[in-house]
Amino acid sequence: MEIRIALVGNPNSGKTTLFNALTGSSQYVGNWPGVTVEKKAGKLKENKGIEIVDLPGIYSLSPYTLEEVISRNYLMEEKPDVVINIVDSTNIERNLYLTTQLTEIGIPVVIALNMIDIVRKKGDIIDVKALSKCMGCEVVEISALKGEGCREVTEKAIELAKKKVKTTPVYAFSNSVERAIKEIEGLVEGKVDNPRWYAIKLFERDKNVIEKTNLSPDLKANIENIIVSCEKDLDDDSESIIANERYNYIGNIIKLCVRKKNKTNVTTSDRIDNIVTNRFLALPIFALIMFLVYYVSISTIGTLMTDWVNEVLFGEIIPGAVGSLLESMGTAEWLNSLILDGVIAGVGAVLGFLPQMIVLFFFLGLLEDSGYMARVAFIMDRIFRKFGLSGKSIIPMLIGTGCSVPGIMASRTIENEHDRKMSIMTTSFIPCSAKLPVIALIVGAIFPAYPWLAPGAYFVGITAVLISGVILKKTKAFSGDVSPFVMELPPYKAPNLKSLLIHMWDRSKSFIKKAGTIIFLASGFIWFVSSFNWSLQMVDASESILASIGSKIAIVFGPLGWGDWKAAVAALSGLVAKENIVSTLGILYGFEEVTENGAEIWVLLSQSFTQVSAISFLIFNLLCAPCFAAVGAIRREMGNLKWTLIAVGYQTGFAYVVSLIIYQLGTLFTGGGFHIGTAVAIAMLVLILYLMFRPQHGKNAKSKGVWKGAVGTQGG
Incomplete structure (x- = not known):
């Protein structure tokens, strides 16, 4: 049985480096069906029965760009056996925004905490066990550049794919938002295969999801009333509400799981950028x-x-x-x-x-x-x-x-x-x-x-x-x-x-x-x-x-x-x-x-x-x-x-x-x-x-x- 592993991550998170390390020379290039954007796929070097698919680098599963549309369609329609989410551990807060969405789609997820060597060099500490518990999925420390942890994260992904254990989010939104999501979830129960994910996307008024679910006008009206009521309570639009909820949860995770040695947060990259991005130089x-x-x-x-x-x-x-x-x-x-x-x-x-x-x-x-x-x-x-x-x-x-x-x-x-x-x-x-x-x-x-x-x-x-x-x-x-x-x-x-x-x-x-x-x-x-x-x-x-x-x-x-x-x-x-x-x-x-x-x-x-x-x-x-x-x-x-x-x-x-x-x-x-x-x-x-x-x-x-x-x- 062939297993498909999808690599998903932010741009510049080291996703392509990991892909090259896993596939070596056995990769091939083609186009996504219906579009002319290049995709990369390849066979795992140690096991030709494992296909690795390198999805375009994205920041979110909200379909604003072609890359996000391609990635989300692949995950929701092609349904790979497991997802390896490459997270840049030097910028973990920004990267976990995508992770919170991946844990909602009903596919096994393994977090590859990349660039961990840089984190250690800076003297920072990431509590992997605590992070795994907070995100509800396995976390493996890797350095794709140096080859550290690449085999371990792949083995963990294959193991999850064989067990077919779906990853489910362990967090909840604040009371008023969670209540609205639960109400929408109850309305679409039995009409979609992943009610919570669809409920969140309908709450965000995601046009693609609205079209795909093909809900009746009365049901759409009921959902809209739920959304409008929540927006009035929080005095914000629905999309911003969900984004804020995610970042609030991520902020709590960072406080619990990450300890930084450099409290000023000034890095070597910052010092270099003071010169190479200087307005005059x-x-x-x-x-x-x-x-x-x-x-x-x-x-x-x-x-x-x-x-x-x-x-x-x-x-x-x-x-x-x-x-x-x-x-x-x-x-x-x-x-x-x-x-x-x-x-x-x-x-x-x-x-x-x-x-x-x-x-x-x-x-x-x-x-x-x-x-x-x-x-x-x-x-x-x-x-x-x-x-x-x-x-x-x-x-x-x-x-x-x-x-x-x-x-x-x-x-x-x-x-x-x-x-x-x-x-x-x-x-x-x-x-x-x-x-x-x-x-x-x-x-x-x-x-x-x-x-x-x-x-x-x-x-x-x-x-x-x-x-x-x-x-x-x-x-x-x-x-x-x-x-x-x-x-x-x-x-x-x-x-x-x-x-x-x-x-x-x-x-x-x-x-x-x-x-x-x-x-x-x-x-x-x-x-x-x-x-x-x-x-x-x-x-x-x-x-x-x-x-x-x-x-x-x-x-x-x-x-x-x-x-x-x-x-x-x-x-x-x-x-x-x-x-x-x-x-x-x-x-x-x-x-x-x-x-x-x-x-x-x-x-x-x-x-x-x-x-x-x-x-x-x-x-x-x-x-x-x-x-x-x-x-x-x-x-x-x-x-x-x-x-x-x-x-x-x-x-x-x-x-x-x-x-x-x-x-x-x-x-x-x-x-x-x-x-x-x-x-x-x-x-x-x-x-x-x-x-x-x-x-x-x-x-x-x-x-x-x-x-x-x-x-x-x-x-x-």
């Missing part, structure tokens, strides 16, 4: 950290490995071996060209940048695992709100550094419709992993002496988001107050090397998979249309189908400084997948005659761009419409074609205007002279400044408090 520190991450990844360590992969592996070893094999087999010339000049040149051009991406993924994982990325969200909230953006928008953008698709989908957590749409439209401005090869290519081929340009590309994306926030917020479609952002800052912790490597491999695997599928097919197509003319005769690339189409398209990009047909078709190929830009350039410049000195194709590429036009090309491809998959995500999240076209049109138009301004004014300042293009660029710059500084739509922008800062609760 936070942004410079963040900029310095991101500069170092990109500099090391793209301009130093990553470059050394990438140079070897490009010049030796895909420049000599693989083409030489495959070429010799094809020659010995006597294959046709066109087939040789397809394999060597198409597939290997295209896919190899993309995979050549994999070492740089691996290093970058490692450092980003390091920042995320240590707890610093949560601080980035806190820091950027202060800035975003001043530019008319919700602080919640930073979460999709941080996720979007890996891939724009989940970043765009993460916008669902933003309740305000205007803020959510604005987040969807601007998330893809932040460079995702697919754009990193483009950044590395341009910086490596044309700006080897300016390594700061690579991290600069990241801040170009942030700047584009901020400018867009100001412009869009002053339009009728996006006007309104910015929604507040309340978040919790987890304590800092030493990253786990195994988790880092798994994180790095997951992202790298996705990149390799795309290179072996989408980029592979696209490379074959680009080779065909760049090798044959309309009469299907094999010709030089300059006389090919692609050249004839590209030469007409290139006119559009002429004002941006890269009117060459090769650059134009490379930019268009990026609409399928941004990595295609690199593979397309690799194929097209690979056809050129090598110079007497043996110049590489990237040297030939550098000869086709000036420094100003190269920056223009890079910025256009960073900011323009994302890949087809991301456009599909925009379509799903916007809900209609009209808003999808508006989003894609805005992104592409904004990218074109910014690239035009950069090229035309850059050319002017580098001695290119004044002409009609310069005049248009100046007019566009004036228009952007006007849109940024004009009064807000429908009201005086100064009358509203858009300068309120984020609320941050520091864990521990």
